[in-house]
Amino acid sequence: MAAETGEIGPGRGLEGRESSFNTLSEMFSxxxxxxxxxxxxxxxxxxxxxxxxxxxxxxxxxxxxxxxSPHGLVHWGLWETCLRPSCFFFFFSSLAEYLHVTRAFLIMAVLCGLTSLFFICISFERVSVGPVYFMVAAGLLSCSTGFFTLIAISVFTVVNRSTEGYMRHILIFGSSYGLCWASIPIYVFTGAIIMITHRTSLD
Structure with a gap:
């Protein structure tokens, strides 16, 4: 009996260790x-x-x-104008209306883009909360970001291209303007990848 017990005991121990190891490996993976x-x-x-x-x-x-300009090369954006080496912030009350519109839509675009990234990060841990799928929400927000950015850049472009400075080639669009245009197709491409990811995860 003792021999049988001794033979059975280690076997059970090995089986217990193997099952524990398998459980831990499954949890890890x-x-x-x-x-x-x-x-x-x-x-x-x-x-x-x-x-x-x-x-x-x-x-x-x-x-x-x-x-x-007669004083040198001036560059400006949505928040300040710079004549090297000095920069001056725009006063809110004296700002042109089209800059208010451009700012507003770009801020909405940035918030949508940040929320989209947040949802993607959450999706690594949880796929959904109830009927809301994080990747679907992220994809829609990504496309919304591209849409808001397109409205903002279109308003800015139309107004500045009608100015005398642009007609006389004194005024040219800079790198920040180019980055804004570049972000639109990139966000649309990102939204497409997100939706493909969601469809793949359901298969």
Missing amino acids: THYLTVLTHPLRISSAICSCGSFLILFTSLTTSYWVTER
């Missing part, structure tokens, strides 16, 4: 290796982060327009 098993989700996060950085850089920098 399920909760900690999710990122590695979802390359599309990683790509969505990277594209969303890059798009947001491009748009935010465009909003905050002062190279929307470069203009030659």
